[in-house]
Amino acid sequence: MPVRLPFRPRRDAYPPDLWTKCPGCAEMLFNKQLDKTLRVCPHCSHHFRISAKARIEQLVDPGSFVERDADLTPVDALGFVDLKTYPDRLMAAQLATGLRDAAVWGLAAMAGKPISMCVMDFGFIGGSMGSVVGEKVARAGEAALAERIPLLIVSSSGGARMQEGTYSLMQLVKTMSVVERVKAARVPFISVMTDPTTGGVFASFAVVGDVNLAEPNALIRFAGDRVSAGTIGEELPPGYQRAEFWFSHGFVDRIVPRARLRDEIISLLGFLIAPLNGHSEPPTGPTSRSRSFLNALTGARSGDGNGDSRASETGQTRGEATNG
Amino acid sequence: MPVRLPFRPRRDAYPPDLWTKCPGCAEMLFNKQLDKTLRVCPHCSHHFRISAKARIEQLVDPGSFVERDADLTPVDALGFVDLKTYPDRLMAAQLATGLRDAAVWGLAAMAGKPISMCVMDFGFIGGSMGSVVGEKVARAGEAALAERIPLLIVSSSGGARMQEGTYSLMQLVKTMSVVERVKAARVPFISVMTDPTTGGVFASFAVVGDVNLAEPNALIRFAGDRVSAGTIGEELPPGYQRAEFWFSHGFVDRIVPRARLRDEIISLLGFLIAPLNGHSEPPTGPTSRSRSFLNALTGARSGDGNGDSRASETGQTRGEATNG
């Protein structure tokens, strides 16, 4: 459940300098080049962690993302102090990321089709899930439900946020209860697990997608290895708790390299189509409500099920993704 | 799936002489005494196989069982000949058991409450499931469904009956599709697995009870040990595929000695009460339909949920159980 702070520091994901040393192969990589390869090492395919903003830009039709509820801000309900106060930790994270908390949700289009999406940002206190993150996941799910459009959640989290105590734990219930409604209504839900997806995020919405995708070598786990190895004293095999481990154990449908992720999701969305009323035959196209909704929000053409009608880059700019 | 004929011969279950040697502890047991202990060895608790008739008498309120469809008779649709013809095998089994096939179904009362039940008889071609057995299981389920009374199935079977070819295989679908309807309608289903419950019977209705009970040490398995040990060449542990094995592997709720079986089922039926309409609150007592049905059929008082109101031994005699 907990956030384990000794994860790779944020510097690695957003280096201030021109070069980054690949932790996979130790090659020095030129950052501009790395951005062109979606922050995947061209030598060893190491997938660097990326921000929610970068993730959204990589996935959705250009300019189609409209952030919602960017103004939701965490509070220190417990008056929590460890080595720092929780407000100090929050402020530092907010300054470093420009986010108010570790998740961004909004509406977007993929291949011209509307989706509701929520993306976690590991750079904000380890992507930990407190009340705001849970709220954003829930609202993304509720929007998917209301509009009968697919829900896409990209996880990147150290787990529940200890500083909000059991409120953080309750976010597992909050998010799962919405996801259960999404599923009961036959609204598609695609979960993408990226490095890392752990603790309470893995033990709630991230693991129960209609389809679970994972990036190669992503760390995915419930119990931390300190717990697993230390407390229980078991020897842990190599590759333990990596995406490929979960694939072979039946919890991940597909391991998808970042360069193929957008196309795979679009392909899947071509199959997972919410029936018009949740209980009968599939629609032949987007519902009128979804269509007008999409048009209104993104200016995109309504999807015809054949792939690549991208929304034009009007209306909203990319920059708004994380600026709300 | 198949019947394995080299099971213990029927002689052991119905010895013509006065004494039986216990296969569990090698003690010689006086048959009349053995009948009083429900054919369980008083020394080692070995549970002898018993006929459908004996099973019914042990379980239901005295005189309450009314057999249905005793006249269903198998046919030789394939013209099947192995070392004998199928009709010859059928005739021998019919003469030996007084049954027309390996299952008996009917309506009865337990502690005054109506149930629909089907009991298999291993003495009839190894309790193998052909079209008649499948039909009787299905009809028992349909009666439970129609009357909204619990379904009780006591299995004792070598598996599907090879002499009826794929018709026997289709009995898995026939029975499961009825059981699915029973479950969807929230009608209780208790499965009792006795020695042996194997092949297609284990791989259909027997394993999917709301509650699965098993007699101690009963052989329960899908693949035969010739297949498991011979074909695959694995070493099989002691106790492999016995009731206790399935208990520890999560497929049997409770192992119940024969002497306690009736009481345990009655207790369970005190909990598993079909809601009046399958979708809402539980009834406070038997439905009026069930009550009149039970009264009409057995002369029993309607159950009040408190146990022991036995039906009087009027109307139907015990002897009809397997004579229909």
Next chain:
Amino acid sequence: MVDRLLGRHGPGESHAADPTDAVWAHVQQARNLKRPHTLELVKAMADEFIELHGDRLFGDDSAIVAGLAHISGRRVVVIGFQKGQDTEENIRRNFGLPHPEGYRKAMRVMDLAERYAMPVLTFVDVQGAFPGAAAEERGIAEAIAKSVGMMSRLRTPIVSVITGEGGSGGALGLAVGDTIVALENSIYSVISPEGCAAILWRSGEQSHQAAMAMKVTAGEQQELGIVDIVIPEPGEGAHTDPVETARRIREVVLERFDVLGRIPLDELVEARFKKFRVMGPYVVADRPAPPPERTGITDRLRGLLSNMPSMPSLPGTRRDVPPGREEV
């Protein structure tokens, strides 16, 4: 022609005069590892295929594959057994023998089919479920029972195609369809001929007789009313022209989906229920039982011949009316 019906096509086969040998040649043909399996067929049939993995409980069974396919513009869930075509793949696929995880993956993907209104196409080609302790103790029986039960009530059209070996409960676990199709050289049986012979004849050597007695061939199964449609195989058998085989399957399957897709779901599920509810003959004893039918080989071949150029029949019309109790 008789040879062809019984599936004796391969080079070097003896044209046995003994009908038992002819049936056995058919069995061998059904087992030919070069026949196209699920992945080969779906690749030939579909414009797009995305395989889904894992049962979300324990593992991903490589002996059963499942995924989403676009076939001629139609979204279809495809599930089937996957033998290997060579030793290496066979080892990786556990010789096509599934563990419980395979059926549980199938059920998970069938649930997607129902929820997102996609018809289900299953390919059946399996000797039987894996008979080892690992499959047994993790509940292969439970997995098959649940899969059979789920298919019996799934609220979307299902077409099952037996492409090779339809072996016992392991096959049935994916073979509960509105329409049961079989490739000409396939077989379907309650137990393998070897298993049947070992038990009833007390000798595995009688497997040819057992295959004969169980009427395992696709044509015989159609005669018995188990199989609805038999698809003739191209050339010397499916393995000699997988692409044409896939084309023939696609044609039949799409026609079935067209017909089944027009039936309201309640009626479709009710018709499927009735289809299997009435399978298996019996008589009521107070009427005289009909004399046992002793079909000779001549009759059997005649039956095969008359059924061979089989035409699709309408489920829901043919199957809606239960046959009389003494139909056999």
Next chain:
Amino acid sequence: MVDRLLGRHGPGESHAADPTDAVWAHVQQARNLKRPHTLELVKAMADEFIELHGDRLFGDDSAIVAGLAHISGRRVVVIGFQKGQDTEENIRRNFGLPHPEGYRKAMRVMDLAERYAMPVLTFVDVQGAFPGAAAEERGIAEAIAKSVGMMSRLRTPIVSVITGEGGSGGALGLAVGDTIVALENSIYSVISPEGCAAILWRSGEQSHQAAMAMKVTAGEQQELGIVDIVIPEPGEGAHTDPVETARRIREVVLERFDVLGRIPLDELVEARFKKFRVMGPYVVADRPAPPPERTGITDRLRGLLSNMPSMPSLPGTRRDVPPGREEV
């Protein structure tokens, strides 16, 4: 009185002046292995109890027990964690640390509860799910997620009673109820104090501070709105009088079932959804964020005192109306 509230009852305990030590004594009390666990409680509460076993998938987890109970004439499904009371039982029960099979058994039995209209009573007392590789690889995360999801929509009343340690997701997997009850000396936390200290303080020795910071005690959890009802423990704690403890639990639980049972199922499930849907405070940024609340120990104890003689509140009245966004 302060001592009592913080659960420092055992013989030989030092009456620590440091509030951190007082909280830690409470933690120790919650972990006392002599406290009654699920089977002890249900035996004391119920006229009849039939335990059901197995997840129908892989095994039977001895760390979670489930079954059918008659309690004062009412049919109730009881599910709970089961630590051992001595070393031998603890080993057999895996120290009360569940594997996925435990939650899957729980879900199977909850399904019976829904289908046969029995309310569900869960007892929560677990350090956390088993953190070893076997639990991990068989999907402890998936099992907990599914159990939480299932409880959030189960169409029957659910009352969860935290009797000892409410530890993390492992506890939550059985703790999604219409009403959350806690024994006075129990704790509830997002992570164990030791785990929290190891991560945030980089030292397990700060676990007392972590327990304090996370406000783990039943009374504090009630203040935070997580726990609805706190039940005072008899004598020197639940372990000193298990029968009286069970009696007090039964009284509260039956009252809750009476109230919850009168709510139509649609409303009940909607109210449960809303209860958890609004948990967790946040603000909207364009309004000034309230200054961080720094509750001192004095305030905390005052809070505990004022909440201690807690009365059952009506869910559906108290919880139906979402609190304002800035309620905390």
